[in-house]
Amino acid sequence: MTRARRSPAGPVPPPARLRVGVVGAGRVGSVLGAALAAAGHDVVAASGVSTASAERAARLLPGVPLLPADEVVAASDLVVLAVPDDTLPGLVAGLAGTGAWRRGQLAFHTSGAHGLAVLAPAEERGVLSLALHPAMTFSGGPEDVARLSGTAFGVTSRPEHRAVAETLSLEMGGEPFWVAEDDRALYHAALVTGANHLVTLVAEAADLLRAAGVDSPARVLGPLLTAALDNGLRRGDAGLTGPVSRGDVGTVAGHLATLAERAPDAVGAYVAMARRTTERAAAAGRLKPHEAAPLTELLDAAGQDVPR
Structure with a gap:
């Protein structure tokens, strides 16, 4: 069993209203961004390179500008990383290399296959990192936001951050349950x-x-x-x-x-x-x-x- 490390960010209270950035405005990211907006958070920026992502963001995140990933991170208190499993490690490390991460930010990824280890480059810069995986199939349509209600969220976090992870899951309509780091795969x-x-x-x-x-x-x-x-x-x-x-x-x-x-x-x-x-x-x-x-x-x- 991997022993939990204390995040440089330390314990924090459950999140208040946050500026949210979505890195990966695909089927999952756009829907979770819309759910966070419905919970009262302010989605300030998103990234997406494909035409489908742009159309999806326009539909689910109206008025939210599409920016490069590092600019999305710079503008946000909470960063949602909704990219393919194999892309995630390079993205997190690349953003660390640009200096985009900053101390005190929250970040969670939506990968079921990864736990917290993939977010180490962000944690080392003082980011509070979480793994929140909604156990649902996403089509990318508006109906997915309603489907989130009652969806199980596989949650992995440092013990001292569990309340934050569970609160965010609940705000998106999910039902959080715990998955240990070593059990994610x-x-x-x-x-x-x-x-x-x-x-x-x-x-x-x-x-x-x-x-x-x-x-x-x-x-x-x-x-x-x-x-x-x-x-x-x-x-x-x-x-x-x-x-x-x-x-x-x-x-x-x-x-x-x-x-x-x-x-x-x-x-x-x-x-x-x-x-x-x-x-x-x-x-x-x-x-x-x-x-x-x-x-x-x-x-x-x-x-x-x-x-x-």
Whole structure:
């Protein structure tokens, strides 16, 4: 466990009305800026280089000037860093190199994958740093501001700054929960598995239904997936249904044969998910060892034939 360091800025009270700058007026940054404005803060500047960012800022942050990132930081008491995960380290360090950061500022990033370590160059200059990750999918539209209400915010901060982090999350409509610095990557991997991979699975299922002649996959999948999601959230592995949970090796073998013939690109995903489902069903006692073994053998053999 990484031992918490005391920020050079020291303990501070919960934030008052602040001048807010948004670095990265993308889908997330513009929405959080709008939420902070609705909470009574003054959004004074934003940065965004794409046409889409400019249009989004004009829609969600009307009248807010688009400036270079260092000028946004210079104008702000609170800096919102809403940029891609891989961009964040270089941005924070680059702003430190320009002398943009100043003692007493607040800054939070919205990355789920990063914790506080990425903000070290700002902390070293006296900035109070926070990691606030809204666990929600953003479209960048005005409806996202309303969706923030009740959204879980993964919060990481120095212990003495926790009240500030929680207050800002609440002001944006979120429900803060604590994520330890060392757990940020695992936390983010969990969300990617549950949300991003879910969209891929749904789209894959819809494509297979179209190949099977179903004109409206959403009409078929909607009730089924809604029930499956509810079962999974409420019951975990106990909510599992389908041929793997029943040990129906013949059905799974038939699926693999059909997919190999009609949708070969889908075989790898089916094998990977069926194997993991078998493992979880066995661990939960849904499958006895003698039922899981032939499934595992079948899937291992099928996996060897999947192109890498």
